[in-house]
Amino acid sequence: MPAPNLAPWGRNMVSGAKTRFSWHIHASYAGDRELMAVEVRPQIGGVMNWRFAVPTATTLTAWGLMQTGSGRVKPPKRALVESKKAVLGNREVLLYGAADRLSEGMAACVVFRKEAMPPFVAFGVEEVTDHPGACTMERITFVLPGEEMRPAEEGT
Secondary structure: OOOOEEEOOOOOOOOHHHOOEEEEEEOOEOOEOOEEEEEEEEOOOOEOOEEEEEEOOOOOOEEEEEEOOOOOOEOOOOOOEEEEEEEEOOEEEEEEEEOOOEEOOEEEEEEEEHHHOOOEEEEEEEEOOOOOOEEEEEEEEOOOOOOOOOOOOOOO
8 A cells, every 4th residue: 555645745735824733842851961852732612633744754752742841742542553664745754643632732843862863843633524534734844953944046
């Protein structure tokens, strides 16, 4: 079975202030300054069948659900998707997610070591009824300390 092709951040990508989700970055996780967490929850209502996508070289130290204010990730219980290969745009990614309901009080979360921070983390909801396997993703990108943005070279 081929890997699912996720909607790239082109025509289906939600960007800027039009995001469907609230994103929160934890600069340290569980008191460990070497760990970083990305927490995502719906802005309104609830969602199920959620998915994180990270580049295949990314090693997560934890992923799952985080109750508002708890600061701790707990494992999801319903229809787990773990390390499932997929393609996002032209990048191979691994999917992590579940069917547990996310809401204002319950977020999805991924945790990784800062030294192994991925270039991006994407998040979306799988369309299980109309288009099984299809998932429109939003993403955040990370800039490593010391990286600088420069104008593009002339002619590129």
